[in-house]
Amino acid sequence: MPLTKLALPLLALPRSAKRAVALAVDVSLIVLTVWIAFYLRLDEWVRLSGEGLFQPMWAIAASWLIALPLFTTHGFYRVIFRYSGTAAMQMVLRAFALYGLLYASVVTAIGLPGVPRSVGIIQPLLLLLAVGASRALARYWLGGLYQNIFQRMNLPKAVIYGAGQAGRQLAQAMAHGHEMRVVAFLDDDDRLHGHVLNGLPIHSPMDLQGLVETQDVRTVLLAMPSVSRRRRNEILSQIRNAQVAVRTLPSVTDLAQGKVTISDLHELDIDDLLGREPVAPNHILLAKNITGKVVLVTGAGGSIGSELCRQILAVGPAKLLLIEQSEFALYAIHQELEEKLAGLDGATPPVLVPLLASVQDDDRMREIMSTWHPDTVYHAAAYKHVPLVEHNPAAGIKNNVLGTLRTAQAAAENGVSDFVLISTDKAVRPTNVMGASKRLAEMALQALAAAHATTQGGTVGTGGTKFSMVRFGNVLGSSGSVVPKFRQQIRDGGPITLTHSEVTRFFMTIPEAAQLVIQAGAMAKGGDVFVLDMGQPVKIMDLARRMVELSGLTVKDEQSPEGDIEIAVTGLRPGEKLYEELLIGDNPKPTVHPRIMKAHEEFIPWAEFEAKLTALEMALNLNDVGVIRLMMQQLVAGYTPSDDIVDWVYLEHESEAKAIA
Numbered sequence: 182m183p184l185t186k187l188a189l190p191l192l193a194l195p196r197s198a199k200r201a202v203a204l205a206v207d208v209s210l211i212v213l214t215v216w217i218a219f220y221l222r223l224d225e226w227v228r229l230s231g232e233g234l235f236q237p238m239w240a241i242a243a244s245w246l247i248a249l250p251l252f253t254t255h256g257f258y259r260v261i262f263r264y265s266g267t268a269a270m271q272m273v274l275r276a277f278a279l280y281g282l283l284y285a286s287v288v289t290a291i292g293l294p295g296v297p298r299s300v301g302i303i304q305p306l307l308l309l310l311a312v313g314a315s316r317a318l319a320r321y322w323l324g325g326l327y328q329n330i331f332q333r334m335n336l337p338k339a340v341i342y343g344a345g346q347a348g349r350q351l352a353q354a355m356a357h358g359h360e361m362r363v364v365a366f367l368d369d370d371d372r373l374h375g376h377v378l379n380g381l382p383i384h385s386p387m388d389l390q391g392l393v394e395t396q397d398v399r400t401v402l403l404a405m406p407s408v409s410r411r412r413r414n415e416i417l418s419q420i421r422n423a424q425v426a427v428r429t430l431p432s433v434t435d436l437a438q439g440k441v442t443i444s445d446l447h448e449l450d451i452d453d454l455l456g457r458e459p460v461a462p463n464h465i466l467l468a469k470n471i472t473g474k475v476v477l478v479t480g481a482g483g484s485i486g487s488e489l490c491r492q493i494l495a496v497g498p499a500k501l502l503l504i505e506q507s508e509f510a511l512y513a514i515h516q517e518l519e520e521k522l523a524g525l526d527g528a529t530p531p532v533l534v535p536l537l538a539s540v541q542d543d544d545r546m547r548e549i550m551s552t553w554h555p556d557t558v559y560h561a562a563a564y565k566h567v568p569l570v571e572h573n574p575a576a577g578i579k580n581n582v583l584g585t586l587r588t589a590q591a592a593a594e595n596g597v598s599d600f601v602l603i604s605t606d607k608a609v610r611p612t613n614v615m616g617a618s619k620r621l622a623e624m625a626l627q628a629l630a631a632a633h634a635t636t637q638g639g640t641v642g643t644g645g646t647k648f649s650m651v652r653f654g655n656v657l658g659s660s661g662s663v664v665p666k667f668r669q670q671i672r673d674g675g676p677i678t679l680t681h682s683e684v685t686r687f688f689m690t691i692p693e694a695a696q697l698v699i700q701a702g703a704m705a706k707g708g709d710v711f712v713l714d715m716g717q718p719v720k721i722m723d724l725a726r727r728m729v730e731l732s733g734l735t736v737k738d739e740q741s742p743e744g745d746i747e748i749a750v751t752g753l754r755p756g757e758k759l760y761e762e763l764l765i766g767d768n769p770k771p772t773v774h775p776r777i778m779k780a781h782e783e784f785i786p787w788a789e790f791e792a793k794l795t796a797l798e799m800a801l802n803l804n805d806v807g808v809i810r811l812m813m814q815q816l817v818a819g820y821t822p823s824d825d826i827v828d829w830v831y832l833e834h835e836s837e838a839k840a841i842a
């Protein structure tokens with residue numbers, strides 16, 4: 182550490198000063214080597230002042246007059262010796278060969294008064310060793326240090342927002358990092374402004390724009406894990422105009438115990454982009470249908486299904502059955518949950534059972550239900566991608582409607598207590614097959630619940646399976662969400678593709694949605710349609726702009742033709758709506774949870790519904806798209822499909838027919 186501190190001011194010197202230092206070192210080495218040469222020849226130390234018989238100063242002067250011009254002409258003081266290699270060493274050897282010849286000629290052959298002739302042979306050898314060692318030491322001592330300093334000085338510059346404990350620990354962790362260099366703190370506390378913390382000045386957040394312009398700051402590290410979501414959003418709004426990238430620490434509850442590390446930094450949370458304060462869960466509702474029970478999740482490898490599994494596992498079921506038709510998705514979620522279980526101590530861990538199955542496979546679902554007799558079923562399995570289902574309507578309806586009905590019937594036959602369907606806001610006045618199929622799945626459960634209530638003497642929830650459904654909008658960060666898509670497009674340099682400039686959507690984070698689904702299901706009495714409070718709808722264009730700006734970039738448009746990322750409008754896809762709704766009617770009822778409402782939706786009685794569904798199944802098996810669309814319109818109130826049929830098989834047959842004609 183002392184050597185490092187000594188080296189820093191040396192490396193900071195200008196090039197001319199560094200050359201003067203090297204020259205001074207060589208002058209000193211000449212004196213030292215002449216003195217040692219006299220000692221080796223005489224076996225005693227002589228005075229350099231030249232008193233007495235011997236006169237070392239003549240030998241020193243001769244060495245200066247020969248060596249220094251020779252070293253200068255051979256580039257000794259132009260070479261950066263901390264980077265010197267084989268070529269530099271060859272140059273040194275050539276220079277010393279010439280120096281040794283000249284010096285020996287003067288001292289040994291000609292002779293100098295008071296200087297033993299053997300010094301002319303000894304001193305060049307000593308000087309070669311001394312100068313070589315000095316250059317090697319410079320390379321060893323300064324080379325790596327200079328490289329580190331140079332790299333640090335050229336790292337992207339960052340400021341830490343928050344001079345509290347988390348900010349201080351983050352600055353300390355980044356002091357020797359190679360990703361970016363922290364140059365200052367920002368803090369809201371005006372009492373700290375102008376002070377220095379760990380060698381870094383503390384500025385007002387209002388100074389950020391100035392730091393960007395004067396010090397080329399490119400990143401803001403948000404180190405305020407305990408601040409409220411509302412305050413974080415206010416800070417992000419202030420930062421957006423500075424054209425800096427933002428990275429953040431997670432909340433206090435998410436941070437591991439101990440010191441903050443660089444690995445804790447990550448891109449902005451999705452809920453930072455959403456800008457909404459989550460509501461703490463009701464742990465009684467979370468545990469009611471899960472703790473100590475056998476729980477089954479269909480679509481366990483999907484975005485919502487996998488998060489449901491994580492939340493369920495944390496509450497402590499006796500068994501968790503994972504149903505998934507994708508082998509890879511099932512493997513991935515099973516491995517993840519197994520790793521979580523491995524980290525648990527104490528109580529007997531839940532049993533995980535990964536099961537490959539399609540919800541459309543009636544026999545397989547009955548076999549699973551009859552084997553484990555689950556207490557609670559969360560039905561997340563569905564085809565949810567609007568354009569894909571629009572192009573493959575029969576497959577989508579079979580999976581979303583018939584798969585739901587088969588699973589629900591198998592659950593009822595095997596004594597499942599609670600069956601919760603994961604639905605969507607696209608089920609409300611749908612314009613696409615996916616939304617219509619999810620509404621039809623809701624109606625199937627409503628009809629089953631009402632029929633079951635009739636067999637129980639008209640009282641819903643007195644026994645048997647309680648069917649309920651939870652309806653909500655888009656979840657941020659899911660496999661089909663715009664957020665990961667936009668992030669990748671920003672990394673690729675754009676453009677961001679947007680189907681329409683006026684598209685708005687309801688958004689919720691996956692963890693919040695999963696928690697609310699579990700809590701809503703715990704409140705079910707039978708036939709309930711729960712609607713999650715999604716907050717205010719988000720304009721996708723605004724979301725895209727915010728993501729660009731918080732990445733430290735600018736949007737390229739008519740107002741800013743020199744911007745970084747263009748937002749390209751591609752046009753609405755088949756079945757896509759500009760706006761989504763959560764309620765068919767206008768009479769939602771509150772529940773004990775502030776984010777969960779209960780809707781009253783009309784449905785078709787089971788006797789009538791079953792007959793119509795049988796007819797629909799026949800049309801699905803024939804893939805008669807025209808008939809399927811008509812029947813869906815008759816079954817689902819408010820379904821208004823687009824004029825064109827875009828089923829791939831239908832389009833191919835139509836193309837072949839035109840070619841023949």
